[in-house]
Amino acid sequence: MLLWGCGPYSFTGVNTTAESFQVNFFRNEAPIVEPGMDYDFTNALQDLIVNQTNLQLVTRNADLIYEGEIVDYRVSPMSATADQRAAQNRLTVSVNVRFFNADDPEQDFERRFSFFYDYPATAQLVTVRQAAQDVIFERITQDIFNETLANW
Template structure:
């Protein structure tokens, strides 16, 4: 009788906990799709649209057990890259730029077909600072990687992480 009671308490305890995820994902969705994020920024950087779309897909695949599908997904991500801008950030004593900032902004529309009250449209943005004496072409890949990592993580947190 004692073993039965211990087993009963263990089952009740485990059942009450529910599934746990280290990323904080708590969704009933089983699939997601990331539609192509067109580059509609005033400055067009070739390949930026493909790279961003793939970065978002990869992040969700790596941090969840959701299936990536091409259509009829439970979660749908779509949008466009709306800003790709380089601007001077700080000046030197002789009034030249000491540092430049690359800023990328992405407009995201998120649809949760199982939970429509979670749908939203929002702009996500991040930047990368680099020395003004350095040409963007020499830091472009590192800049894109860092910016994409931050923006995609922000999108993930907004849509799937329940912290």
């Protein structure tokens, strides 16, 4: 009886009356376009929500809608050696997200989420790209999930 009075709740921390969600395709509009990253990000966000909630993934008329663009993909030197060479590089990815909640429009927002991956300057980006993308997408998708569904 105590849990019944608390409203909709799950042990993943999701507190919503929504039953469905959709993730529209996140186009890659970054100045540097990494082929396939748009599909990978869209799928990563869908997979996270499917795996951490009981929400049903649909292609239209969802209670919760996620959409946006990949807006930045850049590599920058992070630290230098004694002879002024880069010792470490940082790959940063930023995603602009628009979230719509049909049940509670006051929760709608548009926000940028970013994360990075540091790697040795001696390594080529192509050799660390997949590992970097996995780490970055895991963090960004979890941040989006927390912002939209985790009402701790």
